[in-house]
Amino acid sequence: ELKVEQNPLFLSMQEGKNYTIYCNYSTTSDRLYWYRQDPGKSLESLFVLLSNGAVKQEGRLMASLDTKARLSTLHITAAVHDLSATYFCAVDAITGTYKYIFGTGTRLKVLA
Amino acid sequence: NAGVTQTPKFQVLKTGQSMTLQCAQDMNHNSMYWYRQDPGMGLRLIYYSASEGTTDKGEVPNGYNVSRLNKREFSLRLESAAPSQTSVYFCASRVSGGAGEFFGPGTRLTVL
Numbered sequence: 072e073l074k075v076e077q078n079p080l081f082l083s084m085q086e087g088k089n090y091t092i093y094c095n096y097s098t099t100s101d102r103l104y105w106y107r108q109d110p111g112k113s114l115e116s117l118f119v120l121l122s123n124g125a126v127k128q129e130g131r132l133m134a135s136l137d138t139k140a141r142l143s144t145l146h147i148t149a150a151v152h153d154l155s156a157t158y159f160c161a162v163d164a165i166t167g168t169y170k171y172i173f174g175t176g177t178r179l180k181v182l183a
Numbered sequence: 184n185a186g187v188t189q190t191p192k193f194q195v196l197k198t199g200q201s202m203t204l205q206c207a208q209d210m211n212h213n214s215m216y217w218y219r220q221d222p223g224m225g226l227r228l229i230y231y232s233a234s235e236g237t238t239d240k241g242e243v244p245n246g247y248n249v250s251r252l253n254k255r256e257f258s259l260r261l262e263s264a265a266p267s268q269t270s271v272y273f274c275a276s277r278v279s280g281g282a283g284e285f286f287g288p289g290t291r292l293t294v295l
Contacts, residue, residue, distance in 0.1 A: 104283050104284070106283075106284075112288075113273060113286045113287060113288050113289050114226075114273070114275075114284075114286045115286070116283030116284060116285070118283075119282065119283045159225060159226070161226075170228065170231055170233075170239070170241065171216070171228060171284070172228070172242070173218075173225040173226040173227070173228075174225055175224065175225045176224070176225045
């Protein structure tokens with residue numbers, strides 16, 4: 072059964088601290104996607120990682136992909152309150168099918 | 184561009200009633216998707232359409248039907264609503280494999 076697991080599920084951290092969210096998946100997909108969802112809102116695409124070793128950065132967030140380990144990380148540097156949201160990773164269920172499977176999400180709360 | 188639009192935004196149904204959720208995108212995307220999101224959970228794929236004229240089942244298709252009316256529009260129908268279908272429904276589209284998805288604002292559905 073295809074699985075996409077994120078940890079931690081909940082994360083409460085102080086402003087200014089660093090932390091990493093992990094996304095493990097069980098397919099052979101070489102593509103991984105990160106999304107952000109604010110409470111009561113829709114999802115917004117953050118990063119698209121298309122190959123082994125891909126690294127993308129936007130502001131205080133950096134995402135990387137290791138397809139051999141079937142692992143992606145979302146690293147938060149010097150967190151600020153505005154980063155409080157739920158973060159989801161997703162993978163292509165089977166390459167070329169255009170079918171996504173989402174992880175369970177990590178709810179991040181940054182405390183002032 | 185409006186992006187991905189969904190109607191209605193909110194709906195309350197009684198058990199056994201039917202309804203159709205509408206979704207349209209103006210980005211000329213090939214692939215369109217319907218997801219449901221239950222409280223505190225990730226997204227689960229109901230149906231998707233890789234291209235105009237094709238539809239395929241996702242993880243949780245039971246109790247739903249879809250129609251890809253044209254390249255822009257993808258509707259989701261509940262023939263006989265059940266309380267277990269109470270959820271937030273998101274429509275999404277993407278241009279092709281390897282691209283991130285654009286999500287609509289969601290439809291909050293309650294079945295009594």
